[in-house]
Amino acid sequence: xxxxxxxxxxxxxxxxxxxxxDLVARGxxxxxxxxxxxxxxxxxxxxxxxxxxxxLATEAARRALEAAGLRPADIDLxxxxxxxxxxxxxxxxxxxxxxxxxxxxxxxFDVQAVCSGFVYALTIADKFLxxxxxxxxxxxxxETLSRILDWSDRSTCVLFGDGAGAVVxxxxxxxxxxxxxxxxxxxxxxxxxxPSHPEGGSLVGCPFIRMDGQAVFKFAVRxxxxxxxxxLEQAALPLEQLDWLLPHQANVRILQGTAKRLGLSEENVIVxxxxxxxxxxxxxxxxxxVAVREGRILPGQTVLLEGVGGGFTWGAVLLRI
Ligand code: UT7
Numbered sequence: 084x085x086x087x088x089x090x091x092x093x094x095x096x097x098x099x100x101x102x103x104x105d106l107v108a109r110g111x112x113x114x115x116x117x118x119x120x121x122x123x124x125x126x127x128x129x130x131x132x133x134x135x136x137x138x139l140a141t142e143a144a145r146r147a148l149e150a151a152g153l154r155p156a157d158i159d160l161x162x163x164x165x166x167x168x169x170x171x172x173x174x175x176x177x178x179x180x181x182x183x184x185x186x187x188x189x190x191x192f193d194v195q196a197v198c199s200g201f202v203y204a205l206t207i208a209d210k211f212l213x214x215x216x217x218x219x220x221x222x223x224x225x226e227t228l229s230r231i232l233d234w235s236d237r238s239t240c241v242l243f244g245d246g247a248g249a250v251v252x253x254x255x256x257x258x259x260x261x262x263x264x265x266x267x268x269x270x271x272x273x274x275x276x277x278p279s280h281p282e283g284g285s286l287v288g289c290p291f292i293r294m295d296g297q298a299v300f301k302f303a304v305r306x307x308x309x310x311x312x313x314x315l316e317q318a319a320l321p322l323e324q325l326d327w328l329l330p331h332q333a334n335v336r337i338l339q340g341t342a343k344r345l346g347l348s349e350e351n352v353i354v355x356x357x358x359x360x361x362x363x364x365x366x367x368x369x370x371x372x373v374a375v376r377e378g379r380i381l382p383g384q385t386v387l388l389e390g391v392g393g394g395f396t397w398g399a400v401l402l403r404i
Contacts, residue, residue, distance in 0.1 A: 087212035087220075087252050088259025089402060091153070093146025094248040094372035096359060097134050100126035103241065111237055118241045123335025127244025127360030129229045135169045137178035139247035140225035143368070144183055147249040153219065155184040158251075160220035161191035162208055164200025164364035166393070167227045168193060171281065179223065190217075196267075197275070198331050198392025200224055200364030205252070205388070205400050206263040212254040223249040224364035231277050233291035242333070243292070244360035248368025258403065261385070262317035264310055265398035274298045275393040303337050303391045308344035310399040311387055318401050322347060325401075326384035329374070331391050332356035332366040341389075353379070353386075363392065380404055 103115035103125060118124055130139070140163055148155065163176040176191035185191070196203040201224035208220040225247035232240045252259075274295040279288035307330050315322060328347055330338055332355055342352050355370040362369055367388050374380040384404050391397040 085213050085215055085254050086256065086258040086260065087209045087254055088257055089250045089404060090253045091147045091151025091251040092249070092368065092372040092375050093143045093148070093150055094246065094369045095139055095142045095146065096128035096246040096369070097130040097139060098128055100358065101129055102126055106241060111234060111240060113237045113241050122242060123354070123357050124242065124360045125357045128246055130227045130245040134227070136165050136167050136225045136227045137169045137175045137182065139227070139245065140175060140179045140223045140249070141182040143225065143247035143249040144179060144221050144223050147221065147251050151251040153251060156186055158185045158219050158221050159189045160208060160211055160217045161185055161189060162194055162204040162220065162222050164194045164196065164204040164224045165226055166195060166197045166200065166363055167230055175225065185221070196390070196392070196396040197394060198333065198361070198363045198366065199390030199394070199396040199398050201367045202388055202390035202398040202400055203265055203396070205250070206265055206398065208252050209260045209263060212252060218254050220252045221249060222252055223247060224366070224368045226363045226365045228363055231290060231292055236291065238296060239292045239294055242361050244362050246359055246362040246365045246369050248365050248372050250368055250371070260400060260402045261320065262314040262401045263399065264313045264317065266306070266310065267394050267396045269394065271302065271395035274302070274395065300334065300337060302395060303333065304340040304344065306397040307337070307341040307389050307391055310397055311341070311345055311389060314387065314399045314401040320385065320401065324385065325351065325387055327351055327353055327374070327380055327386045328389070329353040329367060329370055329386055330389040332359060332370055333361045375404070
């Protein structure tokens with residue numbers, strides 16, 4: 084039987100951290116107290132003009148390859164999860180393939196599931212590898228969300244940041260990914276969106292993030308707890324044997340609410356939202372890489388990755404590192 088396993092992680096955030104007070108200094112009508120108390124966010128990183136999503140994705144991938152001890156030529160599948168692609172087309176994955184030097188011929192494509200994008204992409208890659216068609220995949224979550232923020236809307240602009248994270252997934256005999264589940268409910272498309280598209284040479288509709296924060300909050304806590312139970316059950320892994328819960332990093336109160344609903348100690352939850360803000364599709368692989376490099380997530384441990392976001396979409400991947 085073929086399984087897939089994460090054999091390397093990498094990440095990058097652009098530039099220096101930007102604090103809540105820095106946002107106040109830039110004219111956002113907010114305060115450090117409001118943002119840190121309501122969300123747990125203290126810092127985020129914002130890409131300079133000229134730094135693209137594919138730049139961040141390429142660097143995160145390079146670091147993941149280095150951690151895995153592999154070269155771009157060893158990769159035969161590239162998937163990028165992003166909601167802020169460099170262009171309408173070609174895909175960011177094709178740009179990364181070219182920038183990294185992954186051999187021509189390997190399939191490369193983007194996945195759009197907003198903040199669930201990485202979990203969607205990892206699940207898709209797992210299915211490719213388990214089918215025997217491909218051997219080593221690069222799965223990347225990368226965003227320059229600052230480009231779609233309305234800096235005059237304090238209810239959204241303080242929440243998001245830029246960054247990228249990547250993993251190398253390899254096919255083999257040892258189980259790494261133990262279970263996965265993906266879901267969507269398109270009837271909820273209106274509670275979180277960037278409702279615009281290019282048409283006839285200009286953008287039609289609002290090109291910024293629009294969100295009903297409280298509706299998103301309630302939806303997120305419910306589905307994150309439900310999908311965590313679903314994958315634990317699939318793998319027949321008792322909650323007590325789960326080492327780490329690593330949910331999408333949107334708001335520390337969502338992370339705490341999810342842990343509480345599951346009956347899991349907050350000590351078992353990976354939290355990086357305080358330093359990165361919400362980096363959408365990048366948040367899960369970024370937090371994973373940070374926790375691995377800090378020696379919190381150790382080889383042999385079980386980790387439950389979870390995504391939730393626009394669509395509405397949600398999903399989870401349970402893996403042994
Ligand atoms: O990837 C998924 C994406 N999104 C999320 O996960 C976000 C989920 N939602 C949330 O995290 C929370 O709903 C928010 C952090 C967005 C908002 O927190 P809240 O506790 O639901 O606040 P609220 O929207 O009810 O606003 C409370 C007050 C309002 O003032 P009034 O009407 O009570 O006078 C807002 O105008 O806070 C005000 N407010 C702010 N004040 C200072 C909203 N944003 C800010 C701000 N600074 N940045």
